[in-house]
Amino acid sequence: MQSNSATPSGASAYPQRRPRPRHDQRLFIAVTLIPMLLIFLIFWIYPIFDGMWGSLTKWQGFNPNRQFIGLENYRTLAEDPVFIKSLANTFWFTVLYMPTNIVLALLLALAIEATGVLRTFFRTLYFLPVVTSVIATALIWKWLYQPQLGLFNQMLEMFGLPAQRFLLSRTQALPSIVVYTLWKDVGFTMVLFMAGLKGIDRSYYEAAYVDGASGWQAFWRITLPLLRPTFVFVLITGMINTLQIFGPIFVLSGAQANSPPGGPSNSTMVVPVYQWLTAFNELNLGYGAAMSIVLFLIILLVTLAQSRLLRNQDY
Amino acid sequence: MSTALKREDTALRVSAQTRRRVPWGQYVLWVVLGLGSIVMLGPFYWMAITSLKTQSEALAFPPTWWPQKPTLDNWRGLTNLTFGSFTVFFRNSVFVTTIVTAITLLTSAMAGYVFAKLQFRGRDLLFWFILGMMMIPFTVSIIPLYALMSRLGWRNSYLSLIVPIAFTPFGIFLMRQFMSSLPNELIDAARIDGAGEFGIFFRILLPLSTAALSALGIFTFVSQWDSFLWPLVMIDDVSLFTIPLGLAQFRGRVGTDIGATAAGAMLAVLPVLIIYLAAQRQFVDGIALTGIKG
Numbered sequence: 001m002q003s004n005s006a007t008p009s010g011a012s013a014y015p016q017r018r019p020r021p022r023h024d025q026r027l028f029i030a031v032t033l034i035p036m037l038l039i040f041l042i043f044w045i046y047p048i049f050d051g052m053w054g055s056l057t058k059w060q061g062f063n064p065n066r067q068f069i070g071l072e073n074y075r076t077l078a079e080d081p082v083f084i085k086s087l088a089n090t091f092w093f094t095v096l097y098m099p100t101n102i103v104l105a106l107l108l109a110l111a112i113e114a115t116g117v118l119r120t121f122f123r124t125l126y127f128l129p130v131v132t133s134v135i136a137t138a139l140i141w142k143w144l145y146q147p148q149l150g151l152f153n154q155m156l157e158m159f160g161l162p163a164q165r166f167l168l169s170r171t172q173a174l175p176s177i178v179v180y181t182l183w184k185d186v187g188f189t190m191v192l193f194m195a196g197l198k199g200i201d202r203s204y205y206e207a208a209y210v211d212g213a214s215g216w217q218a219f220w221r222i223t224l225p226l227l228r229p230t231f232v233f234v235l236i237t238g239m240i241n242t243l244q245i246f247g248p249i250f251v252l253s254g255a256q257a258n259s260p261p262g263g264p265s266n267s268t269m270v271v272p273v274y275q276w277l278t279a280f281n282e283l284n285l286g287y288g289a290a291m292s293i294v295l296f297l298i299i300l301l302v303t304l305a306q307s308r309l310l311r312n313q314d315y
Numbered sequence: 316m317s318t319a320l321k322r323e324d325t326a327l328r329v330s331a332q333t334r335r336r337v338p339w340g341q342y343v344l345w346v347v348l349g350l351g352s353i354v355m356l357g358p359f360y361w362m363a364i365t366s367l368k369t370q371s372e373a374l375a376f377p378p379t380w381w382p383q384k385p386t387l388d389n390w391r392g393l394t395n396l397t398f399g400s401f402t403v404f405f406r407n408s409v410f411v412t413t414i415v416t417a418i419t420l421l422t423s424a425m426a427g428y429v430f431a432k433l434q435f436r437g438r439d440l441l442f443w444f445i446l447g448m449m450m451i452p453f454t455v456s457i458i459p460l461y462a463l464m465s466r467l468g469w470r471n472s473y474l475s476l477i478v479p480i481a482f483t484p485f486g487i488f489l490m491r492q493f494m495s496s497l498p499n500e501l502i503d504a505a506r507i508d509g510a511g512e513f514g515i516f517f518r519i520l521l522p523l524s525t526a527a528l529s530a531l532g533i534f535t536f537v538s539q540w541d542s543f544l545w546p547l548v549m550i551d552d553v554s555l556f557t558i559p560l561g562l563a564q565f566r567g568r569v570g571t572d573i574g575a576t577a578a579g580a581m582l583a584v585l586p587v588l589i590i591y592l593a594a595q596r597q598f599v600d601g602i603a604l605t606g607i608k609g
Contacts, residue, residue, distance in 0.1 A: 024512035024513070133559065133583040139579075146569060151378060244453070285458050299452050
């Protein structure tokens, strides 16, 4: 293009013009980076260290004095049945959610890619819950799950099946929230898989079919192995998001206006919700800070596992 | 060479044959995906018709699939609830979301330009540092940030919702990646023509970055519109509530006040839904590109 020829000659022909823009550049850099560094240092970096320090102190709500107590908060945490229950719930949530999410999303991606004309139509449709509000959709699902008047039990009744307690049952509450989360998120994972499928070179399939491979073989030998980066990405982002789940549990758990989230009997309690209750209801900030550090370490491990998994694929 | 061509030729013919054989399979796919669509859209449909039903009809068994006596009472009632008015919540949400989105777009583009196209000492180190910040989960900083906001007196103020995210590592990263792909020659040519750095940024780079800006804008808008945990911690004053905070008040009233709950939920969903259906491609691509959920 014309700009190609302008650069080398321009740069060497008018060296004396350089200094003025440089001053300009310095101003632009300063105007951008000084506020950026201030914001990051004050609101992003400082709180992390403050939180680490705070987790080592007895730190009660409005009292600005923090008394250093060493690892006391962490020691309490290791024996706190609610905290252990929260971790276990997150684990079971992940076990129920991740495989179902991945299988459903991959099947949807393959099916929708195969529909041709209606591809955009179905993609738009299945992606729709992803863009809508968590709080709003969770409220509607709470209504659907309602034991006496909810649509799910009304439908069960119409088919002559026994009514379920769903969110009010200790055993059904967590799976019910998993089902809501699947409905909300499967379109997101599906779009990631669709992007992954698009990245696979058609010629692999053509070569395989010429060599007499069946569609089934092509799927297992070509599609799945080449989707590996997508699988890793979906798995890791899914796990990180699951570890931090808050909104759906906050809305879906708790039958009365004043019942705290995480119930019944802590069966849907997860770390972010427990942390919220501890820090902002009981104003036990130090203990809550210790929870967030533990959660951070878990997330860090998951992230490190991701870079390991991605590196291995080079071989 | 010729054998390769022939191979491709047969491959094309094979795939053409299979394509011709499929049609009935296509219908099966459409039916299955259509049934799945009912599951995906059902809750929205149920929310919409429930918001138009009378209280007694909403609680009736067997359920009605279409409002028998459609009424706007639930919607009118939203302006006058025991805990506040959704007119106020809606206005607050629009205000905060618009400001945050505008600031994010500007600061991300500026910083993206600085990191992509300008030279200064320590640039790459700083950029890596910002990348590292993306890995910090919000749950880690929420408690100390709460304490900091209390000290600053920014609780129950939109400053607490806006200022900490005036710059975001993610936005900077996205814009930097995009602007790196723009040709340097354009910038050099403009400099030779005597354009200042701000002129280059606003007149050349911003107009060329609309694709990335719209992706980032959509992502920021949707995640801010839905933002819940941080506002929940920061805002107690009902007159400052955003829509998610107002909706959360229905948490324990779902069984008793379903009409108002459905209307409020519709109010939260509708604006995003309209923008989504109008620009679904940018939405899907943008959110897939960002790789992080809203």
